[in-house]
Amino acid sequence: MTVYLNGRLVADDEARIDPTDRGLTLGDGLFETIAVRGRRAARTDAHLARLGDGAEVIRLAIPLAGDELKEALQDVIEANAIDEGVLRLTLTRGPAPRGLWSPVPAQPTLLITGACQDLTSQEPVPAVIATTTRRNEHSPLSGIKSTSCLDGILAAREAAKRGANDALLLNGAGNLAEATAANLFVVIDGGAVTPPVDDGAMPGVMRADVFRVLSATERTLGPADLSSASEAFLTNSLGIRPLTAVDREPIGDGNPGPVTAEARKIV
Amino acid sequence: MTVYLNGRLVADDEARIDPTDRGLTLGDGLFETIAVRGRRAARTDAHLARLGDGAEVIRLAIPLAGDELKEALQDVIEANAIDEGVLRLTLTRGPAPRGLWSPVPAQPTLLITGACQDLTSQEPVPAVIATTTRRNEHSPLSGIKSTSCLDGILAAREAAKRGANDALLLNGAGNLAEATAANLFVVIDGGAVTPPVDDGAMPGVMRADVFRVLSATERTLGPADLSSASEAFLTNSLGIRPLTAVDREPIGDGNPGPVTAEARKIV
Numbered sequence: 455m456t457v458y459l460n461g462r463l464v465a466d467d468e469a470r471i472d473p474t475d476r477g478l479t480l481g482d483g484l485f486e487t488i489a490v491r492g493r494r495a496a497r498t499d500a501h502l503a504r505l506g507d508g509a510e511v512i513r514l515a516i517p518l519a520g521d522e523l524k525e526a527l528q529d530v531i532e533a534n535a536i537d538e539g540v541l542r543l544t545l546t547r548g549p550a551p552r553g554l555w556s557p558v559p560a561q562p563t564l565l566i567t568g569a570c571q572d573l574t575s576q577e578p579v580p581a582v583i584a585t586t587t588r589r590n591e592h593s594p595l596s597g598i599k600s601t602s603c604l605d606g607i608l609a610a611r612e613a614a615k616r617g618a619n620d621a622l623l624l625n626g627a628g629n630l631a632e633a634t635a636a637n638l639f640v641v642i643d644g645g646a647v648t649p650p651v652d653d654g655a656m657p658g659v660m661r662a663d664v665f666r667v668l669s670a671t672e673r674t675l676g677p678a679d680l681s682s683a684s685e686a687f688l689t690n691s692l693g694i695r696p697l698t699a700v701d702r703e704p705i706g707d708g709n710p711g712p713v714t715a716e717a718r719k720i721v
Numbered sequence: 722m723t724v725y726l727n728g729r730l731v732a733d734d735e736a737r738i739d740p741t742d743r744g745l746t747l748g749d750g751l752f753e754t755i756a757v758r759g760r761r762a763a764r765t766d767a768h769l770a771r772l773g774d775g776a777e778v779i780r781l782a783i784p785l786a787g788d789e790l791k792e793a794l795q796d797v798i799e800a801n802a803i804d805e806g807v808l809r810l811t812l813t814r815g816p817a818p819r820g821l822w823s824p825v826p827a828q829p830t831l832l833i834t835g836a837c838q839d840l841t842s843q844e845p846v847p848a849v850i851a852t853t854t855r856r857n858e859h860s861p862l863s864g865i866k867s868t869s870c871l872d873g874i875l876a877a878r879e880a881a882k883r884g885a886n887d888a889l890l891l892n893g894a895g896n897l898a899e900a901t902a903a904n905l906f907v908v909i910d911g912g913a914v915t916p917p918v919d920d921g922a923m924p925g926v927m928r929a930d931v932f933r934v935l936s937a938t939e940r941t942l943g944p945a946d947l948s949s950a951s952e953a954f955l956t957n958s959l960g961i962r963p964l965t966a967v968d969r970e971p972i973g974d975g976n977p978g979p980v981t982a983e984a985r986k987i988v
Contacts, residue, residue, distance in 0.1 A: 457740055471738040471745055473724055473832050478738055479811055480870040481748030487819070512871065513878060542819045544746055552754070552809045552836065554870065554877045554902050565740050569819065590857035592893050593872050602869035603747040603821065604779065605860050610821045611780060626859050626893035635821050 456533035458526045458566035460517075463533055466567070475563055477546025480554065481602035483563075484508040487635075488527065488541040489573055489691050495527045495541055497691065500659040505545065507657075508598035514547060517564055530568040539570040540692060544601065573692055576718070577619070578710055580699040581633065581688075583677055584609035584621040589631040589654035596631070596654040606634045620688065622700060625654040630675045636688035637661040638697070639670065640679065640705075641713045646670035647679075660689040664717050685711030694718045723800035725793045725833035727784075730800055733834070742830055744813025747821065748869035750830075751775040754902075755794065755808040756840060756958050762794045762808055764958065767926040772812065774924075775865035781814060784831055797835040806837040807959060811868065840959055843985070844886070845977055847966040848900065848955075850944055851876035851888040856898040856921035863898070863921040873901045887955065889967060892921040897942045903955035904928040905964070906937065907946065907972075908980045913937035914946075927956040927988075934987050935980065952978030961985045 455466045476482035486505050489496040502520050509516050518526065527541055543566050548559035587605045589596055605623075613621035613634070622638060625631045631654035632638050638655075639648045648665065649655045650672040664670065677700075680686070684706040686697040694717050696710035722733045743749035753772050756763040769787050776783050785793065794808055810833050815826035854872045856863055872890075880888035880901070889905060892898045898921035899905050905922075906915045915932065916922045917939040931937065944967075947953070951973040953964040961984050963977035 459740065466740065469740045471740050471742070473726065473733065473736045473738050473811075473834065475738070475745065478742065478745045478750075478813070478832075479752065479809070479868060480874060481868050482871060482874055483745075485746065512875065540819060542746070544740075546745070552807060552834065554873050555881075565745075567740065567819065587861060588857065588859035590855065590860070590872070590893065592855035593857070594854060594875065595871055600871050601746060601748050602871040604749060604862055604867050604869040605857070606821050607747060607749055608779065608861065614822075626857065 455569070456530065458530050460564055463529055471563065472549040474549040474551070475546055476548065476550050476559065477544065477563060477601055481600065483544060483546030483601040484512070484514060485545070485599050485601055486543045487691050488543065490531055490536045490539045490541060490568065491573065493531055493537050495531065497659050498524050498527065500662065504599065504657065504659060508600065511594050511598050512600065514545065515562055516545065517562055526566055530566045534568050536568050536570050538573055539568060541566060541568045546601065576693040576695045578696040578698040579619045579688060581620040581622055581697055582613050582616045582618040582701050584612050584623050586612045589623045589625045591625040591627065591631065591652065591654035597651050597657060599656065610634045628676065629653050630677065631655050633688050636690040638686065638688060639664065640675060640683040640686040641711065642679065642683050646713055647673055647675065649675050658689060659691050660694065663720055664689050664694070667720050668713065668717060680705060685714055687714040687717060693721050722836070723797065725797050727831055730796055738830065739816040741816040741818070742813055743815065743817050743826065744811065744830060744868055748867065750811060750813030750868040751779070751781060752812070752866050752868055753810045754958050755810065757798055757803045757806045757808060757835070758840065760798055760804050762798065764926050765791050765794065767929065771866065771924065771926060772810070775867065778861050778865050779867065781812065782829055783812065784829055793833055797833045801835050803835050803837050805840055806835060808833060808835045813868065843960040843962045845963040845965040846886045846955060848887040848889055848964055849880050849883045849885040849968050851879050851890050853879045856890045856892045858892040858894065858898065858919065858921035864918050864924060866923065877901045895943065896920050897944065898922050900955050903957040905953065905955060906931065907942065907950040907953040908978065909946065909950050913980055914940055914942065916942050925956060926958050927961070930987055931956050931961070931984050935984060947972060952981055954981040954984060960988050
């Protein structure tokens with residue numbers, strides 16, 4: 455596999471990340487997960503806009519212009535002959551002396567990896583509501599894709615342990631925020647509803663498209679709202695999955711519904 | 722500089738972290754910051770116990786036994802002739818395919834770096850209360866030293882921007898949790914008080930020692946409690962710093978106090 459690292463395409467087993475990189479030592483970085491379809495990166499403008507928003511929040515310099523970033527993404531697609539699959543762009547603060555308070559490094563680290571992956575099979579998801587941890591709606595990190603992801607990992611492990619395929623995370627106030635790596639939509643009274651970003655939902659690239667196409671609304675949703683939903687689904691850049699049960703209670707009749715089918719057309 | 726990486730001592734510019742390491746891509750790791758005094762690592766039993774607690778929370782395998790870890794720490798001290806300074810032990814999940822949900826990697830990454838540093842000068846700290854972000858007392862990550870540190874980085878940047886030397890973080894409920902990389906003690910009615918771990922305070926190694934020696938108490942502290950404090954200080958493994966002002970309001974008379982001086986004797 456060939457990866458892009460700081461301006462060069464290199465074999466993955468030759469790519470070297472410095473052990474003092476703040477991405478490694480402090481989770482001080484951003485990422486984007488980008489679908490590849492027909493040998494092209496999908497929704498790059500939206501992904502790069504969000505990367506820019508995150509860079510603004512954590513004051514991280516993006517070392518390439520938008521066109522150069524797109525070119526680097528395409529280079530990784532071509533180098534690995536990815537017709538359908540996933541790119542992962544990771545941007546970190548770069549190598550620096552130890553400590554939160556160390557001076558800002560001269561050079562951020564920009565890494566792009568890619569792999570072939572079948573994106574068509576988006577199986578129905580039975581989920582649980584995570585009890586291990588919660589989203590922090592008081593942190594701006596809930597609104598950007600940072601590499602400090604350990605809360606999501608804890609929730610994913612809990613889901614796997616409880617025999618589910620994903621976990622929904624509550625925020626500190628006890629309201630629904632999102633799934634471990636996807637946004638939540640529920641259909642209530644025929645309309646699609648999704649938790650607001652202020653409740654700890656990631657402003658997902660696919661979420662934005664689904665929101666527009668379905669004329670969805672944003673509002674605070676508690677776990678009790680799931681019982682009045684006729685259907686629900688999870689969205690991320692890689693696709694849209696029906697959410698068919700939560701904590702072993704079926705959503706609606708427990709089958710994928712028509713609004714989910716409508717949403718899936720836009721992928 | 723020589724570092725320890727996965728069983729070997731290597732020159733830092735030859736040490737290679739794999740670009741797929743989940744420590745880099747997802748903040749999926751733990752760390753300990755350990756003082757070196759008299760060419761020995763300080764409080765290693767307490768640090769390794771806490772590392773073990775964190776490994777239990779995130780289900781991460783520690784690849785060496787305690788004695789072997791201590792030997793590796795000492796090897797880094799000797800290789801770099803560190804009489805006084807700091808060791809940084811970083812343990813990550815290791816290289817893995819993309820995604821929160823990817824299978825658990827076969828081999829974690831264990832990295833130890835070290836540097837000489839003067840630990841004697843612990844200057845008085847004027848701090849601010851961070852408004853950018855908060856500690857998540859609903860997450861078990863607040864009780865372990867994970868490498869998903871970006872909230873602390875945001876708070877540190879805010880402090881620097883506002884001309885302060887540290888930031889105090891509130892939790893979601895609006896109570897005091899800790900500083901960016903240190904625990905908080907305040908002296909009220911002659912007694913030392915520190916926020917409980919359940920309020921989002923890290924169970925600091927130095928915090929535990931100070932707590933015992935000063936017969937301190939744990940209780941929930943709001944920002945308003947700072948005005949009734951006669952003195953305050955911040956503790957971490959590298960030392961104890963007087964906290965002399967918060968948001969430009971002096972703590973007590975704005976000078977380091979006698980309880981702080983007493984605490985500093987135990988370093």
